[in-house]
Amino acid sequence: MNKALLATLAATTLLGGCNQGPPAPDKTIQQLMAEDVQPTAEVYWNAVGHVSELVDGEVVERDFRPETEADWQRTRDAATRMVELANLLTEPGYTEGRGEDWVQFSNSLAEVARLAEQAADSRDPEQVFEVGGTMYSVCSACHQVYPPAEGLPEDAPVGAPPA
């Protein structure tokens, strides 16, 4: 079976109701952000970083990064999905009533998500970290122009990327 056919089959299966599939076209922007965009970004952001952990009463500093092939694949998949989500944002259901800048922000997100894919392809943790920061800035830029009515949840991108 060739790859294209496999992909088609996979897409069809996903459309059949699994919630990993393309988001329902009738999702509100809030749902799309909360259920798809944010979790997808988190997979990418959480791939590379730094933690201070308490081990036996002592603070231990630890860097983490994708190690296994599966780790890298997960990171890359999140980037690929972000491209799809960014493209979805430019569809009429989401652009209606928005300015031209809406499409620009969405295109920037797609662009940075493609860079994110490339960073994962290069197996370069520092690049993944950097592009992750840029992605965060793009999210924030759109949120500054189109602020959520209710305010953003605490972990959502507002302002500068985390250091």
Ligand code: HEC
């Ligand atoms: C093209 C504009 C745009 C981009 C780009 C964008 N967002 Fe949003 N986001 C919005 C809007 C608009 C809302 C608020 C909708 C409302 O409440 O009116 C929102 C709301 C949210 C929320 C709150 C959802 C809720 O529970 O109501 C989260 C979380 C979020 N965005 C995460 C992200 C992340 C992460 C990124 C980047 C990877 C991102 N957004 C990129 C426009 C954008």
